Each structure stands twice: as structure tokens, then as C-alpha cells.
Amino acid sequence: MKIATWNVNSLKVRLPHLLDWLAARQPDVVCLQETKLEDDKFPRQEIEAAGYQVVHSGQKTYNGVAILARQPIEEVQAGIPGFADEQKRVLAASVGGVRVVCVYIPNGQSLDSDKYQYKLRWLDALIAWIGEERGRHPGLVLLGDYNIAPADADVHDPAAWAGNVLVSEAERSRFRALEALGLRDAFRLFAQPEKSYSWWDYRQGGFRRNLGLRIDHILLSGPLAETCVGCEIDKGPRKLERPSDHAPVLAELG
């Protein structure tokens, strides 16, 4: 099973890129973030014509998550149970015996923002829920836009980013709390190129100069990590005209 995550930054704009990418890479499961669409605006026909079933939890302008799969999508859950949240950031479903949890973790804006406190509360609720979900589903994958660079190796200029959101100790300790549940960062199961990132700012030629962050992740439960044979960031779509600022991340499970 090939499973992927991609923050598309508006599915309306990025649909041609997505369809080309599905045809080229043939993933079995794809999690999308920032679709920025109401459910009734989701391009269901185009995705189904590409050979995928789809579930979506979206809203206008902001957020929005989707799961695409070539196999049946079952036991769909939107949002974190018991955590009231107007923002459409979570979608979970079972595909081929694997529990897939698609997340768009809040950005946080800045350390002194209310949005940062929301991000930390949100992460605490996610950690508690995944702790339970992992017990129910031995084969679990938690993937999406985490808006956390777990280590300085995931940051192009750690000194410049110090004191910023995405790299703060409070965020990183919560990432480690997810790992402490037994989840493994699929990308770090393998040797990787230096300076591997999944997001680059649109401004200042960020991609051309590789001024990026690795903030999109695929975390695998123990049994799935044991079957994982590869994980990569696909920079191809980031090179196209009008790209998303994020690149897709792919993991291959055996």
C-alpha cells in the first residue's frame, strides 16, 4: 500500500496538479489538507473518475481535509471526538484494515497569539485521542500537515527560526508525545538527503533556494512501521506553475 499526504492549498486551484500526480504516482491512499471547499463543492466526479473513492470534511475559505482511496473507505470519523472545534481539520477512516487519520494541525501564527494556545490545546486533544485509537487499531497511520518541524534538521535556518511557531519546544514536545505512543516518523526510518523539506515559502525564491521546513509527516504505528519499505518527499509538483507551497510525502507499506 502506497499512502500519501499533501497540503494542496486550495483544491479548486490545484485539482489539475492532483489528477496528474495521482496518475503518475498511483498512490492507494491520499490525505489532503487545506481543500478550502464546502463538501458540496468538492470535485467528486473528477476524483472518482481517476479511480478513487473519497470522503471530505470541509468549509469555505479555510481548512478542509479529505481521504482518497482505491479500496472502500469505512468507519469515517470527522473531528476529534469530545473536542469541540468549528474548524475542519481531522478526518479518520479505515481502508484495507488500516486506520487512516488525516490531520491539518493548526499553524499557531505566533507564540503570543491565542491561535498558539489553540494549537497546543488541539495537540493535547489529538494525543489523548490517538492514544485511545491506537489501542483499537494496531495498524494506524497519522499523517498530514503537522505545522511542526520536529528537529533542527528539519529547518533550513534553525537560528533564524528560533522563537517562532512550528519549532517551539512546546510544539516539539507534543510531537514527541505522539512518538511516545509508539508511532514512528516514516521519513526517518530511512537514510534521507540532507536538507529535506516539505514546505517552502512562496516569497523570496524559497523553493529555488531550498529555504524550507519539514512539517508534513507520516507517523506509523509499530506494526505498520515494520512493513514500511520507503518514504520520500516528492518535490515534483512544487516545480510546476502555480504550485502548492507544500510537497506531497509518500510512504510505501509492504
Next chain:
DNA sequence: ATGGCGCGCGCAGCGCGA
């Protein structure tokens, strides 16, 4: 020091992302 790009909304220019 600030904003620099791209998106949605909506028709000007602002809020937001990371």
C-alpha cells in the same frame, strides 16, 4: 524594520498561512 507570495472573498484591499 517591514514585507516580500498566493489564496479566498469579492471587486478593494485585507486576513491568513508558515
